[in-house]
Amino acid sequence: QVQLVESGGGLVQAGGSLRLSCAASGRTFSTYTMGWFRQAPGKEREFVAVISWSGGSTRYADSVKGRFTISRDNAKITVYLQMNSLKPEDTAVYYCAARSDYILAATAHDFPYWGQGTQVTVSS
Numbered sequence: 001q002v003q004l005v006e007s008g009g010g011l012v013q014a015g016g017s018l019r020l021s022c023a024a025s026g027r028t029f030s031t032y033t034m035g036w037f038r039q040a041p042g043k044e045r046e047f048v049a050v051i052s053w054s055g056g057s058t059r060y061a062d063s064v065k066g067r068f069t070i071s072r073d074n075a076k077i078t079v080y081l082q083m084n085s086l087k088p089e090d091t092a093v094y095y096c097a098a099r100s101d102y103i104l105a106a107t108a109h110d111f112p113y114w115g116q117g118t119q120v121t122v123s124s
Contacts, residue, residue, distance in 0.1 A: 004098060005116070022036075024079070036097070051070045
């Protein structure tokens, strides 16, 4: 079992940057695959990025590739999402998610553990 708490969301102008953090609890965090998803009003939750337990493998949605970077610090039990060149269409609630194996999954139903979400709003 792992508990997740996101932070770092806020309001930013288009072209700006934000870094989201997801603090986890649980002694086995270093063995978990971690992901970021987002959900805009009226839309389904969508995949953003995922990172392997070691940090050595990552996957990104095409819409954020080259702009967002996922990373993790297992010593700090935290996963990050650095978001650069933000666009108004990036506006959403961003969720951190975890699964207790090594599969770089990219669909929401593959992740059993979720944080409460943090709002990101990008103004034009």
